[in-house]
Amino acid sequence: MSLLSLSAMKTSIGQYAVLHDVTLEVPEGGVFVLLGRNGAGKTTTLRSIMGLWRPSPGSVRFRDRDITTMHTADIARLGFAYVPENMGVFGGLTVEENLILATSKGKFDPVRLKRVYALFPALEKFWTKQAWALSGGQKQMLAVARSIIEPRELILIDEPTKGLAPSIIDAMADAFREIAATTTILLVEQNFEFAKALGRDMAVIDDGRIAHRGSMADFVADKQLQDRLLSLSA
Amino acid sequence: MKNLGAMFERFGGVNLLPVLVAIVAFVLIGAPSSWVTLTIAGLAMGMMIFLMASGLSLIFGLMDVLNFGHSAFVSFGAFVAASVLAFFGAWLGGDSVFLSGLALFLAIAAAIVVGLLGGWFFERVIVKPVYKDHLRQILITMGALIVAEQIILAIWGGTPTSVPRPAFLEGAWIVGDVSVEVYRVFAFALGLAVYAALALILNRTRIGLLIRAGVENREMVEALGFRVDRLFVAVFMVGSALAAMGGAMWAGYQTLISPALGAEMMIVVFIVVIIGGLGSIEGTLLGALLVGLLGNYVGFLAPKMALASNMILMMAILMWRPSGLRPAIK
Numbered sequence: 060m061s062l063l064s065l066s067a068m069k070t071s072i073g074q075y076a077v078l079h080d081v082t083l084e085v086p087e088g089g090v091f092v093l094l095g096r097n098g099a100g101k102t103t104t105l106r107s108i109m110g111l112w113r114p115s116p117g118s119v120r121f122r123d124r125d126i127t128t129m130h131t132a133d134i135a136r137l138g139f140a141y142v143p144e145n146m147g148v149f150g151g152l153t154v155e156e157n158l159i160l161a162t163s164k165g166k167f168d169p170v171r172l173k174r175v176y177a178l179f180p181a182l183e184k185f186w187t188k189q190a191w192a193l194s195g196g197q198k199q200m201l202a203v204a205r206s207i208i209e210p211r212e213l214i215l216i217d218e219p220t221k222g223l224a225p226s227i228i229d230a231m232a233d234a235f236r237e238i239a240a241t242t243t244i245l246l247v248e249q250n251f252e253f254a255k256a257l258g259r260d261m262a263v264i265d266d267g268r269i270a271h272r273g274s275m276a277d278f279v280a281d282k283q284l285q286d287r288l289l290s291l292s293a
Numbered sequence: 294m295k296n297l298g299a300m301f302e303r304f305g306g307v308n309l310l311p312v313l314v315a316i317v318a319f320v321l322i323g324a325p326s327s328w329v330t331l332t333i334a335g336l337a338m339g340m341m342i343f344l345m346a347s348g349l350s351l352i353f354g355l356m357d358v359l360n361f362g363h364s365a366f367v368s369f370g371a372f373v374a375a376s377v378l379a380f381f382g383a384w385l386g387g388d389s390v391f392l393s394g395l396a397l398f399l400a401i402a403a404a405i406v407v408g409l410l411g412g413w414f415f416e417r418v419i420v421k422p423v424y425k426d427h428l429r430q431i432l433i434t435m436g437a438l439i440v441a442e443q444i445i446l447a448i449w450g451g452t453p454t455s456v457p458r459p460a461f462l463e464g465a466w467i468v469g470d471v472s473v474e475v476y477r478v479f480a481f482a483l484g485l486a487v488y489a490a491l492a493l494i495l496n497r498t499r500i501g502l503l504i505r506a507g508v509e510n511r512e513m514v515e516a517l518g519f520r521v522d523r524l525f526v527a528v529f530m531v532g533s534a535l536a537a538m539g540g541a542m543w544a545g546y547q548t549l550i551s552p553a554l555g556a557e558m559m560i561v562v563f564i565v566v567i568i569g570g571l572g573s574i575e576g577t578l579l580g581a582l583l584v585g586l587l588g589n590y591v592g593f594l595a596p597k598m599a600l601a602s603n604m605i606l607m608m609a610i611l612m613w614r615p616s617g618l619r620p621a622i623k
Contacts, residue, residue, distance in 0.1 A: 109516055135518035147513035149506045151621060160506055161517050165499050205517070 062087040062213060062243055063108070068117030069267075070100075070107045077103040078114065079267035085213075085260075090235060090244045092258035092275065094251065094289060100267045101247040102144055105215045108245075109141050110134050121213070136163070138212030142219065146202040150191030154182055154201055157190055161205035168209070175204045178234045196227035203234060213243045220250045232256055251289065255279050263288045307618040311339075311582045318590040326471045331589045337477035339585025340484025341546060344539030345558060346565040347491065347577050348532020354508035354572020354621055356525045358420055359427055362434035363536055364562055365441035366411060368555030370404035370537025371544035372449050375456040377403045378545075385457050393459035397545075404541035405534045412533025416526050424522075438555060445552040453551045456544045480542050487535065491574050504528060508572040508621045564603050568610045570617025579618050 061084040070078040078100045085091045095101045106112045108119055110131040118127045126134055149157050159165060176183040179200040190201060199219055206214045220228045235257055248254040258275040270288055315332055322328045349363045381396035419437050423429040462479055465472040495501035507514045507521045514521050544550050569580030584603055591602040
């Protein structure tokens, strides 16, 4: 049984259908990478899973439970964490306040907090600083830290490397590897180098449909397929 | 010029504006005693307007809801408080400060209760069906304001209602050649206390944290597992109660109120919320104090300009800072 299964999802924004037919099984454990060109429907897929946009028709099942029409907050309570493309960091709140909001009880588990500090030392350094003052990379760290400050079943991450310096991207990759040892990550990426170092399974979305599904190793080996599905000139 | 700007920021930035307005007014007015009287009146008015406006700012900030019916709660608060005060008229007239204080407390408490209940009803029945649709929000909440006005007309009648005040808030203190109306000091102090309480809740509690985060990015708060829509009902109720409390204080300040009160205050309240920056309590306080002070100074210096001065202030501030003086970070 897969952790998350999307079936025949069609999601429209206004009158414009972004997803036409997305069917996808995400197995438990490790990093599952969803690749695709700009505008292919990657972000929409994640938003549809979180209940921020509603697929119709189509369904989202989590551990064999239908969550298609559940409220976003209730989906989150099932153990979902969402790191949106714009990071969704609360600029007027301090780093600490941002993280405390991500805990369900309003208290930190000291072990988890230590782990976050170890993964992202900058956050400890700027603990009491308001988040708008952080750099782009630090904001991204905070957004990711929020998703792991409590145990989660599934973390949805939307293009975490966008606009980040190479050194920060490396640190992010290390963090994801460690996180994926205990949680499932569904990663949306355009940065193929980053994605291929992390992903175990993968899929490519194109024009609102799943165009390819397989293991990352096979996809990396098949240059022709990559060219066809990902290159802009195709 | 650049240095001047930096210095302005260092000494408090936009927070200095009320002080600057007061200094300019001092020069223009010339007579210190008049200036003190006007300043105190302006601060008291500003605080009462703050009470009326603070809820509106949070309501818009949190759920993007434009509530043109907000000032209906100001009216209801004013009339309910007036009725309660009239009911305890004997206590107000008596010598006992305790009894007249109790009557005042009951009047304000009644206004708050009406605000809470009315706010709950208003949110569930009128606002909830039109989330995410500004045009319908404007239409239906405007309509609700008209209905509220008619209800007040039906209950309290069209002739202005006079509002009795506790004896200990009547009159003025004379300091040198300056006379300070007691009620104004009371209104200012009460407003300040409410502001402090709100600031404390917003900055020091988990609910406050959720509200501040929700004003910035509602979607993300929901993605963290919190039902913002449920939180919003509570904010709407408290906001309406604050408006009713502001109305109750306003009634005591004016001592004569008419059913048009709500519609009159609505314009001022919207101006304050817009120049303060939507979604921020600090901005609303700043805007309210500016409007209160300017209204009193201009009313003294150029009475014919009094009505226009708020509009001019709003235009000037929006040209300088299009999203208001201290908007919540979005």
